[in-house]
Amino acid sequence: MIRRALLTGAAALFALPALAAHGLFDVRDFGARGDGLTLDTAAINTAIAAASKAGGGTVLLPAGHYLSFSIRLLDKITLLLAEGCVLEAADPVLNKGGYDLAEADLPEQFQDFGITQFHCSLIYADGASDVSIIGRGMIFGKGLVREDSGARWHGVSGWIAPRSADPKEIAMQGKGIRAIGLKNCRNVLVRDVTILQGGHFACHLLGCTNATIDNITVDTNRDGIDIDCCRDVRVTNCRVNAPHDDGIVVKASYALGRKVTCENISITNCHTSGFETGSVLDGSYRLSDYRSVDDMGVLGRIKLGTESNGGFRNIQISDCSCENTRGILVGVVDGGVLEDVVVSNIILRNPVNHPLFVRQAARLRAPAGTTVGACRRVRFDNIQVSGADGRYPCGVQGIPDAPVMDVSFSDVHVLSSGGGTAEDAARTPKEKRESSLEVSFMGTLPAYGFYGRNARGLSLRDCTFDVEKPDARPAIVLDDVKGGRISGFAANTVVQKNGSETTLLP
Structure with missing residues (x-):
């Protein structure tokens, strides 16, 4: 299910505008093996650092199977997953390592663990500008956490103990909870990639401005695409299968430690569904027998307002279809x-x-x-x-x-x-x-x-x-x-x- 055809022709790579503007940094030149057995985290992050030092560029993961913990994107970096590339989220137990530690910088928390924390992602950026994740490769979140950990919002005004005081949240440190997490970023592009089993959040944007999520396919076991406290975001031509949670959801949480309006958001020409996880990618479209806590069945829908502290303004949902969802x-x-x-x-x-x-x-x-x-x-x-x-x-x-x-x-x-x-x-x-x-x-x-x-x-x-x-x-x-x-x-x-x-x- 996770295999793809090899990239055909180098010309397809160099036709991309991002490659014309900056250099190309092949992760294999920095020691990545792409054999599905070796941890390639260090090699991928070293390639990103080299591209950043050069003023920006495109970091290429050619066809292969790359095993990795957290990948940290920086300013003016394009991460290109070529056709035939599988980027697999490593399992911390099996691979004797861990994801970057979650942030612990908010005195109050009014949402579940993970809505605030982004560094514990497979691919993330925090405060970066001009970042892109593109290509026809696949992100396979095999080693990501998707079950509730028991770590929940504190919900008590004035709670000032450090986050590490919560033993349930301590237990989450080192685990990966999302495939893509972009926080406080500007000028964002996520295009063409496929995400299988994306953890708690397959593609999660928090506090971002001027972002485009286009033509991605998500077949996951929790949330598909989350847009939280963002401005000027376009979600277009996406296919999201999420039987266990929301397909595409817009939020205005308190995850940034202040109230931020989520505004100027458009969701167009997208399709969400609630079939069994993985069955959209393999083409079987099996009906899911999942029953949520209210016993109504699958989720997978388009939703606005799960968290609403900052409010919403100018939201457009158009030319979309939802099948077997709420x-x-x-x-x-x-x-x-x-x-x-x-x-x-x-x-x-x-x-x-x-x-x-x-x-x-x-x-x-x-x-x-x-x-x-x-x-x-x-x-x-x-x-x-x-x-x-x-x-x-x-x-x-x-x-x-x-x-x-x-x-x-x-x-x-x-x-x-x-x-x-x-x-x-x-x-x-x-x-x-x-x-x-x-x-x-x-x-x-x-x-x-x-x-x-x-x-x-x-x-x-x-x-x-x-x-x-x-x-x-x-x-x-x-x-x-x-x-x-x-x-x-x-x-x-x-x-x-x-x-x-x-x-x-x-």
Whole structure:
């Protein structure tokens, strides 16, 4: 599965613009063996240091099988994984070594271990500019950690003990947790590479500006692509299979020790899925039997807002498809303002839960004094959904003191299994103010098409909600929804509760 054809023709290498600008540094000239047995860490990092000393350049890993611990990129370095190259993350036990030690420089931590720590990656850069990871080679994260270690966020404002005081985090030192990690970098390019089993995060950007992730393939056992506290990032033409966690996720965590808005992010022409790990690369596309903690099944989706301390602005998700995953989920739970988000031209096939959902909550995993955030101006347009689970319609869910505001759904068409009962129609879903972004706690909802609660300025236009089996629930249920408009909707089963004031138009 990890073998590739040898590079055909040196001309393909020298056609790359990066090679024309600077010298080429072949890791074999610095002692790399590429035999899959010898640790090539020192040789690769020595080649990078030589290129840096020369003012920048391209470090080439030709066809071969390279075993390595942490590779540290510097300014103006392009790491080129040639076709036929496999870069394997070494196992610290089997290879008697370890990855660079994780950072321990934050007095407070409001996220799980690893969201802050980047030096414990297979390939990483910290504070670098003009860095690239390109080529048709493969990164195989065989020796990376992907299971939860038990090392969790401290979550206590004022916690000032050094990170090394946590024995669970001490146990993580020397282990690798991600394939690619770029932190506080400018002018970033990740293109064409394939990542198999990427650890906790296959490709993770934190605090980066002007970054492009293009045409990469990820087939992994945890997160695929994470964009956190970044600005001006483009994710294009990517294929991400991530049954055990999110496929492509945008975050605004507190991992930099301050609140940073994640803004001007576009995700276009990408495909995510939740098939068995490795089965996209080998072409078998096997269905995964993975069941997450809420027992809904695989993840693999596109998501915005898992961590929301800094908030989000100007986010575009367009011309994408998701197959056998959870639906697209957008919202804030840790304070911060989410605004001006557009999700358009999307195909969802066989989503295992709510196809489209906007969530506002008040978990507030954040510094003391953080207040409830806001979620406003979100638009879903031209979306086709098939094979949806009838228990979980589209919807919005705010909280009484922070309703979701100005959300619109237009030209959204959903075909679900249906089959809801009169008992389902009579349900009042649980409200959980201090929840994570996930909405599975609400269970089966009392509408088969759309459920809205605690919202202002909700608009549904030219939407259809069809079912394969008869359903005793109304198509739409609105609970404490004011200033709403529904137009171009053929069904007459719209239920409004608790002071809802929504205008129904032809």
